[in-house]
Amino acid sequence: MEFLWEGNVRKANPYTPGEQPNGQGVIKLNTNENPYPPPELVAEVLMDYNRDSARLYPDTNSTALTEALAKRYGVDASQIFIGVGSDDVISMLFMTFFNSSKPVLFPDITYSFYEVWADIYKVPFKTLPLDENFRMNPADYKIENGGIIFPNPNAPTGVYEPLELVEEIAAANPGAVVIVDEAYVDFGGVSCLPLIEKYDNLIIVQTFSKSRSMAGMRIGFAVGNKRLIKFLNDVKFSVNSYTMNHISQLCGAASVKCDVYFKNTLEKIINTRENTKRRLAELGFSFPDSKANFIFARHDVKNAGEIFNALKARKIYVRHWNKPRISDYLRITIGTDGEMDTLIEALKGIINHEQNF
Ligand code: PMP
Secondary structure (H helix, E strand, O other), X not given: OOOHHHHHXXXXXXXXXXXXXXXXXXXXXXXXXXOOOOOHHHHHHXXXXXXXXXXXXXXXXXXXXXXXXHHHHOOOHHHEEEEOHHHHHHHHHHHHHOOOOOOEEEEOOOOOHHHHHHHHOOOOEEEEOOOOOOOOOHHHHOOOXXXXXXXXXXXOOOOOOOHHHHHHHHHHOOOXXXXXXXXXXXXXXXXXHHHHHOOOOEEEEEEOOOOOOOHHHOOEEEEOOHHHHHHHHHHHHHHOOOOOOHHHHHHHHHHHOOHHHHHHHHHXXXXXXXXXXXXXXXXOEEXXXXXXXXXXXXXXXXOHHHHHHHHHHOOEEOEOOOOOOOOOEEEEEOOOHHHHHHHHHHHHHHHHHHHOO
8 A cells, every 4th residue: 555645755675684693503604794803902892881972973084093094005195085884985076076967877787775775865777797707897887977996806696807807897887887896805805095186086995894804993084186086075964074984093003003813814814715615626526716705606507596595594694686697606804714624524515405405
């Protein structure tokens, strides 16, 4: 039944996040979280937090966090925008820069939230097919458009494109803003951050949710030239001034200072990923080479949906999309070595069971 006022409702087709199951014995390899905790300094900030500080509104500019990031990445504080996770940052970017009747461009297989934002902000979009190896063709991005966004490495494929591709797309589109979503870049890609000096239309987005083990703190940021960041802040301050809470600001700033811990954690995850690639290949899986903290794998024989359900029955959660071109694949987040051992043993059981029939 429809109510009379429904004609005026902004109807949305929302993004579906991965499940957050809880309970004992769950192995969660479905949302690309980091299996290791944030550094000790973050624990100290939480322990020392004075509850009286909670009375006050947080700093609207997240100054401590912005300055820590500016120092870490060698840019001016005026070139950084902070948001509540990179989802918030990208949502603000869509609202600010994708404001034309020409289509926003992104790959056909990519982060499914892009389409959701395009819909909610009522901007047209056009998806450009990746090739059979899930690679982008930069020539596709030389058509009329109202902006461009893509992740590098891409999600859910894990495929990393070289900086030359980013540069070719940015150079070919001086009249549109090009957003590179670098949520997974720390796991083996090279950030295109230095290119923001050369291309005034280029903006990069990163997150604390993956490489910095802080998905629950909701911290994301964009880096670009001062003018882009000013427009972005003008929109943000027209929607909600107090987005980032006080504790996340403090914990985020602490995390950025712990570079040795950060690099060690990344090294562990990369090693586990490379081991997991070998073991999955031995079991008959194939996958595009991943430079992210997940592997996008299909099995030669066994159906992905069945593997997904059989893993879930064993309390191992991975991600599966029943969508064209990718329904044969599972996206498996890299956990600890122990978690990956359990996954591989479970997969052996599931696959051998099938082959006995
Ligand atoms: N971009 C990509 C490509 C992602 O996979 C994710 C994680 N779902 C995000 C952005 C958003 O992450 P967060 O909001 O936690 O920073």
